[in-house]
Amino acid sequence: MSSITDRAAGFISRVNPLKDPHFAQDASRALHYNYGPVSILAAFAGSHLLLQHRLPMLFYGLDNNVYPRDDLRVNGEKHVASGKITPAQLRRLKRWEAAHYNAIENLPIFVGTILSLQFAGASNRLINRVAGVYLTARAAFAALYITVEDPSLAWGRTIAWWTGNITCIYGLVQAAKQLNHGVATGATAL
Template sequence: MSTYPNFPLLSLPIAAGLAYAPHFIRALIVINATKRWNNVSPRGQVDKVESRMTKSAYAMAKRAEGAHQNGLETLPIFYAAVLAALYAGVAKDTVTYYSKFFVLSRLAFNIVYIFNTNQASAGLRTGIWTASIVACLKLFLAAAATKY
């Protein structure tokens, strides 16, 4: 028996954590590079301190910022897909499978996005993003096909 018998609901806060993790990684990159953080205006922080950062640290911070934004953009789609599938009564194993797939793909997406330095890894990132969206679409389609 699973420790978390209703993983699809647990996956919702996990997915939120994965969406926000790059924000904190970006802050750590900036703090490590500049030895300070401006919490009064954190959204523009990376651009404000660009001149005090190495090019690679600045680029990584910008990619972390992008991963965070992408996570926020994707999160509502995932939430709606999981909740629609649960509401429609889609088989629990199906919802669990796609919830786990989404969470793992978002973890991989963040890693690849933040450490991406070439076109090949950028292509991999796009493939991972596509896979995470397909998981959501599968949940929506399963919900639509379920009679309740």
């Protein structure tokens, strides 16, 4: 057994990025990258792929590809009565579906915020901060929406939802400030 641990330790020691002399420089450079476009892709993937409620329905063998948007409402109780899923699983699937649609509904404001910041010439740091806070808030919102059934804990979901929205409002206000800088003095905004 010690030979396996010795080999694992040797491997970790050989591929340790902290030993690379360029690691600190690369990490520092990565902090200054503009993650705006990637964050839009991440938000799209989260809302359309990760939160796709049909995935857990496939897991339970319930996916109805004929009319998937209405499947839980029309057939949910039938699936419970037939023993395919429990009432708790049905409630979770319905919350998952709601989280999916909520993420899709919120995607345009996020895309608009990031694009506005990009067009306004905002700093990469501001763009990355807005993107990071929004994506973190949306991930927390989705996790809380799907997993929390206790009404006394559901307020966490509301806080996460408002955090994401206020972050977008903040980003749009910052973009507007930069776009309109100097307009009052008669200078051209762009």
